[in-house]
Amino acid sequence: MERFEQLYRDWKKEAKKLTTDLDLLPLEALIEVFERVNVEQEKTDDVRKAVSMLVLEETTTLPPNHQPTPDAVSLFIGYLATKLVKDGANVLELGSGTGTLVHAVLTQLKDATAQAVEVDETMLRLSYAISNLLGKPVSYFHQDALAPLFVEPSDLALVDLPIGYYPNDDMASGYALKRDEGHSYSHFLLIEQAMRHLKPGGHGIFVIPNNLFEQDDEGKLKQWMDREAVVKGVLQLPTTMFKDERYAKSLLMLQKLGEGVKRPKQALLVELPSFTDVRAVANIVKQIDDWFKTT
Template identity: 85%
Template sequence: MERFEQLYRDWKQDVKKLVADLDVLPLEALIEVLERVDVASEDMDDVRKAVSLLVLEETTTLPPNHQPTPDAVSLFIGYLATKLVEDKATLLELGSGTGTLVHAVLSQLNEATAQAVEVDETMLRLSYAISNLLEKPVSYFHQDALEPLFVEPANLTLVDLPIGYYPNDEVAKTYDLHRTDGHAYAHFLMMEQAMRHTVPGGHGLFVIPNNLFEQDDEGKLKQWMDREAVVKGVLQLPTTMFKDERYAKSLLLLQKLGEGVKRPKQALLVELPSFTDVRAVANIVKQIDDWFKTT
């Protein structure tokens, strides 16, 4: 048994005991456990893997927009981040939830710092506990990510887009991507907010629904992208990850316009294989490495 599996099992038992003894919700028990465990002698990657497993298990019953980004996807985004920014980069995640994504990315960048914005207090507390456990420098902001933010501009913004309508029409009207008729799409507004807080020439990495552009019935998303950013790539996640292909997702890579930013001759368009197929993933990674070298 690998060390992270043993940590996972030990902490899982601690969570179960707290739930039974104190009659608290599993996520609250998990926060309590992570705030008091001693990992001074542990490898931080083992700790991160164990925590990711626990978080995944304890959030399976939550609505889709509250579930964490799968660890394999988060790690792949981390790999892409190493191609986009220097080690000492500043990151920003909007709607950070449990922090699975931002912590996976930070694990692959040296001396990077991050800011995370999350409206749900329990999720924020959990992510904060994980940051302390992993000794990762993350500054947290407890607020609606679509309201005015007082964060530092980032080299790389990350959003696993929450899909649905945004109910606050007054706030939505402050965005170019508000809808003329009815509530705006929260996922459209999140993209605009992320790029607002990205430095010129910086990048935005988004987990998007495959039908994102089909939802652009007013044409505003395309107009906004042409005006504000360059589409560097679209990487379709393995369809095997989704029980229903209608809910399949991709990774969208944008670069904010700025001095010296040019549109690539050929965008990075990739269909990712199953992350369990090591050889196929290695081949795709080589293709992506070659694309970055020549772009």
């Protein structure tokens, strides 16, 4: 048995005991466990894997917009992050949830720090406990990610976009991507919000629905991107990850305009293979590496 599996079993047993003894909800019990355990002698990756397994197990019944980013996707985004930003980068995640994505990215970026914005208090407390467990420096902001933010300008923004309408029309009115009639798309507004808080030339990585641009019936998203950002690439996630192809997703890489920023001659357009196909993934990673070297 690998070490992360043993940690997972031990912590799961402890969490189950706490739910009974203290009458806690499963996620609250995980927070207690993560606050109590000592991991000084453990490898960070073993801790991260065990944590990811426990969090995934306890969030499978949540609505799709509240479920954590799959571990394989988070790690792949971390790989892309190493290609886009330098050591010591500051990372911003909006709607950080349990922190699966930001923690996976921080484990791959050297000397990076992060800021995370999350409206759900339980999710924020869980993510905070995990940050401490992993020894990763994350500053947390408990608020609506579309309200005014008081975060430092970042080098890299991450958002696993929740799909739907944003009910606060007054707040949405301050965005270029608001709809002319009715509620605006929260996922459009979050792209704009994330890019607002990047340094000039900073990068954003977004988990988007495959039909994102088809939803742009008013043409505002395309106009805004032409004006504010450079599309670096779109990487379609493996369709095998989704029970229904209508809900399949991709990774969108944007760069904020700034001095010296140029549009690539050819954006990176890739269909990713199943993450369980090691050889195919290695081949596609080589292609991506080559694209970055020549762009």
